[in-house]
Amino acid sequence: MPVELDDTDVAILKSLMEDGRKSFRAVSREIGVSTPTVKARYERLINIGLIKAVRPEIDLSKIDKAREDLVSLENIKKQKKHFHVYVEGLKVKLKCDFCGGPVHGKPKVLRFARFERFFCCVQCRASYKEKYGGRIEMLKRSQEEGE
Incomplete structure (x- = not known):
């Protein structure tokens, strides 16, 4: 028998879809339920197989142009969602968290x-x-x- 999601389940999913790095506490404050409720519901969503994995969403604009060859662009075009990034030797462009300018050298x-x-x-x-x-x-x- 299918499991029906209630409003709390849907709110948790929407919140995590915005930013999957949110803590259970942050989600609970956002949707107005207790932290243990969010944790239990999250685990239930994993156990029923709705949430299969938590994966990073990589911002390709942050990849240093000199190392662009490490990103498999053909896979991005073919699959649109799934792509492979070879992390070894990858450099990420950083912006200063205060002035917003580029970070050159060691931050x-x-x-x-x-x-x-x-x-x-x-x-x-x-x-x-x-x-x-x-x-x-x-x-x-x-x-x-x-x-």
């Missing part, structure tokens, strides 16, 4: 909670920390409490 990295932000220079990293310092501290505290 300046800011790590906090479960996040990483990438910057073109130490000034942008310092400006980001100054602008978002309160939010960064809040995220650090909430992660420490969750552990």
Whole structure:
């Protein structure tokens, strides 16, 4: 007998289709149900076979032009959805998370909670920390409490 999806199941699927990296907590806040409910429903959707896999969606515009040969473009054209990217030696173009400019060379990295932000220079990293310092501290505290 087919399993009928209710409004909560559909809302979870829609939320995860927008961004599959969302935490159960983020989904629960978005759709207005508890985190354990989202987790249980997600596991049920996997168990019934509706959710088969979680895969990255690769933004091909971020691939460095010098390494474009690593992407199998024929497969992209033929299958439209499925393609193969050879990850070894692949380079990704980064934008500064503060000024939006390109990151040349090794990025300046800011790590906090479960996040990483990438910057073109130490000034942008310092400006980001100054602008978002309160939010960064809040995220650090909430992660420490969750552990």
